[in-house]
Amino acid sequence: MGVVEGVDELDEVERRTFEEDDGPVDCSNMAYTKICNGVRTLFPPLQWIPEYSRSDLKGDLTSGITVGCMLVPQSMAYAVLADLPPQNGLYASFIGLVVYSLFGTSRQLGLGPVAVVALMVSSTLDPNDSDDDRVKQASQLAFVVGLVLFILGVCRAGILVNFISHSVMSAFTSAAGITIGASQLKYLFGIKVPRYDRAMVIQTVVKILSEIHDANGWAVIMGFTAIIVLIMLRLYKSKHPKPPEEGCKIGWYTIIGLADFSALFVATVCTIWAYLWSEVGLNVETVGDIPSGYSSPSTDAIPGLSEMEEIFIVSCVIALVGYLESMSVSQIMASKFQYKVNANQELIAIGAANLVASLFQAFPAVGSFSRTAVHGNVGAKTTLAGTISACIVLGALYVLTPLFKHLPYTALAAMIEVAVLNLVDVGAFVEAYKLHKRDFVVMVVTFVFTIGLGVKEGLFIGIGLSILLVVQHSAFPRCSIHGRRPSGGYRDVTRFPDAIEDPRFIVVCLHAKIFFANANRFGSFVGKSVIRAQKKARALRKNDPENPTVDDDKSLTPKWLILDARAITDIDLSGLHSVAEMSSALRKKYDIQIVICNVSDKAEKQIKQAEEVLGHQIATKVTTNDTEVAVEYCIGQIPDLDISSPEILSPKVDNQLTIVSPGRARHDSA
Numbered sequence: 001m002g003v004v005e006g007v008d009e010l011d012e013v014e015r016r017t018f019e020e021d022d023g024p025v026d027c028s029n030m031a032y033t034k035i036c037n038g039v040r041t042l043f044p045p046l047q048w049i050p051e052y053s054r055s056d057l058k059g060d061l062t063s064g065i066t067v068g069c070m071l072v073p074q075s076m077a078y079a080v081l082a083d084l085p086p087q088n089g090l091y092a093s094f095i096g097l098v099v100y101s102l103f104g105t106s107r108q109l110g111l112g113p114v115a116v117v118a119l120m121v122s123s124t125l126d127p128n129d130s131d132d133d134r135v136k137q138a139s140q141l142a143f144v145v146g147l148v149l150f151i152l153g154v155c156r157a158g159i160l161v162n163f164i165s166h167s168v169m170s171a172f173t174s175a176a177g178i179t180i181g182a183s184q185l186k187y188l189f190g191i192k193v194p195r196y197d198r199a200m201v202i203q204t205v206v207k208i209l210s211e212i213h214d215a216n217g218w219a220v221i222m223g224f225t226a227i228i229v230l231i232m233l234r235l236y237k238s239k240h241p242k243p244p245e246e247g248c249k250i251g252w253y254t255i256i257g258l259a260d261f262s263a264l265f266v267a268t269v270c271t272i273w274a275y276l277w278s279e280v281g282l283n284v285e286t287v288g289d290i291p292s293g294y295s296s297p298s299t300d301a302i303p304g305l306s307e308m309e310e311i312f313i314v315s316c317v318i319a320l321v322g323y324l325e326s327m328s329v330s331q332i333m334a335s336k337f338q339y340k341v342n343a344n345q346e347l348i349a350i351g352a353a354n355l356v357a358s359l360f361q362a363f364p365a366v367g368s369f370s371r372t373a374v375h376g377n378v379g380a381k382t383t384l385a386g387t388i389s390a391c392i393v394l395g396a397l398y399v400l401t402p403l404f405k406h407l408p409y410t411a412l413a414a415m416i417e418v419a420v421l422n423l424v425d426v427g428a429f430v431e432a433y434k435l436h437k438r439d440f441v442v443m444v445v446t447f448v449f450t451i452g453l454g455v456k457e458g459l460f461i462g463i464g465l466s467i468l469l470v471v472q473h474s475a476f477p478r479c480s481i482h483g484r485r486p487s488g489g490y491r492d493v494t495r496f497p498d499a500i501e502d503p504r505f506i507v508v509c510l511h512a513k514i515f516f517a518n519a520n521r522f523g524s525f526v527g528k529s530v531i532r533a534q535k536k537a538r539a540l541r542k543n544d545p546e547n548p549t550v551d552d553d554k555s556l557t558p559k560w561l562i563l564d565a566r567a568i569t570d571i572d573l574s575g576l577h578s579v580a581e582m583s584s585a586l587r588k589k590y591d592i593q594i595v596i597c598n599v600s601d602k603a604e605k606q607i608k609q610a611e612e613v614l615g616h617q618i619a620t621k622v623t624t625n626d627t628e629v630a631v632e633y634c635i636g637q638i639p640d641l642d643i644s645s646p647e648i649l650s651p652k653v654d655n656q657l658t659i660v661s662p663g664r665a666r667h668d669s670a
Contacts, residue, residue: 041345044105048382059379064388066260066378067110067371071389072396073267074371074419076287076404077412078113080187081180082121082363084138085131086287086404086412089113090397091295092142092362096353097390101383103349105342106330108380110371110389111353115420116176117322117364119183120455124314127195137311138363139301144308144315145364146354149323149347158343164324168462170428171443172321175450175458177423180416187413188223190216190285199452219284219410222273226266226414233259234418260374263415270411271403284408290401294360294394301358317456318364326350326367333376370419442466477512479525481532482564482627490564490627503537505560505634506530506592507627511567514575523582526561530590533558558592560634563619564627566598576610576618583618593620593637597630 040046071093079089093112100111121141125134152158182201185208186193196203208215237259243249258265274284303311327346334341354364375385429447432440442465450458480492483499490507493499501507506529510522537558571579586592596607596619604622611618621633 041342042348043102044342044345045102045383048107052382056381057384059381060385061388063108063375063378063380064385065392067374067380067385068389068392069261069264070371070374071110071112071393072400073263073407073412073415075113075393076407077415077419078115078118079363080287080409080412081115081183081416082113082118082138083125083127084121084134084363085290086407087290087295087397087401088135088138088361088363090393091360092357092365093393094294094357094390094397095360096357096362096365097386097393099353099356100349101387101390103345103352104383104386105340105345105349106326106333106367106372107337107339107382107385108333108372108375109326109330109383109386110368110375111326111350111386112365112368112371113363114322114325114366114368115180115416115423116173116325116455117318117366119176119180120314120318120321121363122183122195123455124311135361136300139298139358139361140303140307141311141315141318142354142358142362142364143301144303144311145319145322146351146356146358148316148319148351150351150355152319153344153347153349153351156344158347164320164463165439165442165466167428167432167439167442168446168459168466169324169328170425171446172450172455172459172462174424174426174428175447176455177420178451179455180420180423184413184416187285187409188220188417190219190410197454200454201451216284218277218282219408222270222284222408223410223414226270226411227417230262230266230414230418231421233262260378266415267407267411270414271407274408274411275406278406284410287404287407287409287412290404292398292401294397295362297359298361299359301361314456317459321459322364322366323347323350325369329367329369329372333372336376369422438469442469471517474512474515475517476521477510477518479522480509480511481529482507482509484631488628490631501533501536502631503533504558505562505631506533506558507562507564507631509564509567513568513570513572514579515570515572516574519575519578523578526582526586530558530561530586530592534590558590560637561586561592561594562627562630562634563594563596564598565596565600565603568603569600571603571606571610576606576614579607580610580614580616580618584616593634594618595620595630595634596622597625597627599624 072090075089075093076086077089079086079092082088097111100109104111121138124141125137129137179201182204185191185204189208189212191208191211191214193204193207233255236255240252240256243252274286277284323346327341327343330341330346350366354362357365371389380386429440429443432443442462445465446458446462448458449461452458453461480494481501482490483493483496483501484490485496485499491499492509493501508526508529510518510525512518514522583594586594599607599622601624604624607618607622620637621630623630623633
């Protein structure tokens with residue numbers, strides 16, 4: 001993970017830990033310094049402009065031009081994926097990049113159209129509407145997405161980066177990648193396919209196979225040739241990252257250059273190819289005439305209240321997914337180049353970019369994995385690289401649009417098919433299966449429902465299931481009974497067979513904080529532990545195992561309950577009431593006192609405050625010392641006890657009770 005600011009606020013203890021005492025503070029310039037820091041935070045370029053060098057400019061120019069050449073055909077392809085005219089992808093790639101360059105803290109982030117967001121936009125639009133209506137709806141989506149992100153940024157809600165687990169996001173992205181791939185088959189085969197709301201992948205494949213005899217063979221040839229070329233260029237670059245040490249290097253530089261500009265190369269070749277075919281009567285579907293120049297600003301992107309209600313939920317989903325995708329790749333770049341990414345400022349930057357871009361007929365734009373990686377690999381040093389890429393896009397809008405007339409849809413589909421190969425991560429499923437079965441279940445459920453029901457529904461179900469499992473884990477934490485090991489220390493008797501329990505007291509441990517969802521469960525566990533300890537203690541005192549009578553000697557019945565609170569970082573109101581009631585019940589019913597050890601400062605303070613407010617004692621002693629000190633305290637409080645004589649009970653071994661004298665580290669069968 002990268003370095004991220006603005007995610008979690010430090011509490012009082014952490015602040016004392018990480019802040020140094022610098023002595024008296026000079027307040028004369030504090031207001032001026034605070035204003036300057038605020039301006040530098042709002043406009044991050046002010047942080048790197050004073051140190052900007054000629055070498056930085058070289059890296060930004062090279063990277064900006066490279067990514068700009070990628071962005072022109074990619075943005076058009078993603079616009080087609082979103083069921084929008086190709087030029088809207090170019091609109092989404094210019095002004096948003098410029099705005100982000102002013103406010104963004106990630107110096108390599110390639111903002112613009114991405115496949116997953118384009119798919120979500122497509123699922124929202126009505127395919128029966130006119131182009132103008134769909135463009136308006138997509139612009140309104142961009143406006144609301146930008147508004148949501150901007151408000152979250154102002155409210156310092158960068159903590160959202162932690163709300164969707166890696167498992168959910170990985171499975172969702174893989175399923176979305178397959179869905180995107182299926183959606184482009186109609187262009188690769190030249191077959192008209194309606195949009196399906198459910199089980200789109202399966203229904204699309206069935207539709208293509210059922211009408212394969214009507215496929216446009218020329219589109220198939222061109223599309224799959226483009227796919228093969230793109231994959232071969234990618235494989236060559238990954239296997240030959242450096243020029244050969246011997247022989248001619250011209251071939252390597254030529255192929256690597258084509259690989260770096262593969263999207264532009266394929267778009268150019270396929271455009272010429274389609275034009276030559278059209279001259280001899282062999283036709284494939286092309287994008288047709290594209291208006292030259294940039295879109296004029298319009299207020300159509302600002303939705304009314306009724307329109308806002310219709311698109312608000314899906315806008316929030318797009319905002320959340322896009323932000324997480326942007327932050328994921330931003331953190332990677334921040335870690336690689338050793339600088340900090342401010343999560344709250346990123347919300348503001350991406351939100352502002354979409355707000356402004358929506359006024360120019362753009363659809364939602366977020367950070368792209370592939371273009372950001374190219375920025376990092378080619379040498380981008382600042383956000384100026386993004387501005388240079390935006391200028392390339394603007395130049396294409398004014399100069400190259402006549403050439404796009406013969407750009408075939410099958411070539412754009414080929415680019416998308418190769419791009420989504422990076423989205424499908426089979427290794428993540430294998431890794432989850434080997435390392436964490438619960439996350440594997442979450443991934444499978446998210447994947448299946450995203451494929452079967454749709455991207456929005458699948459994501460909601462995945463998030464809901466992951467949150468439900470977190471709640472379930474918190475509500476049913478692990479509780480354990482501890483015994484003393486011969487080597488010292490108290491450990492869980494179910495995990496360590498040599499851990500020996502002392503029938504005079506019970507040592508229990510709750511491996512979680514105490515709050516309303518698990519308080520009753522913990523109280524129930526303590527009650528069962530007391531009954532269990534009493535039964536085992538009385539079993540030791542029976543002279544005749546066949547005699548059902550119970551010895552009345554209570555010298556070995558539990559007198560103390562020791563709560564190891566090392567994992568209890570917090571106790572809420574319900575938890576405090578539950579612990580107080582448990583303490584009172586143990587004292588009245590069993591004459592058992594409670595000692596709490598290994599307690600944190602926060603939990604100790606909460607317990608003492610609860611005792612003052614509730615008016616009765618919760619624990620006989622609350623200490624930050626370890627379990628052994630608490631045990632010594634309890635033994636010292638037991639009156640009239642011959643310490644050399646009692647027998648200590650260990651866990652059952654082969655269904656037999658084992659008795660060990662406390663002075664010897666050995667096991668004898670009873």
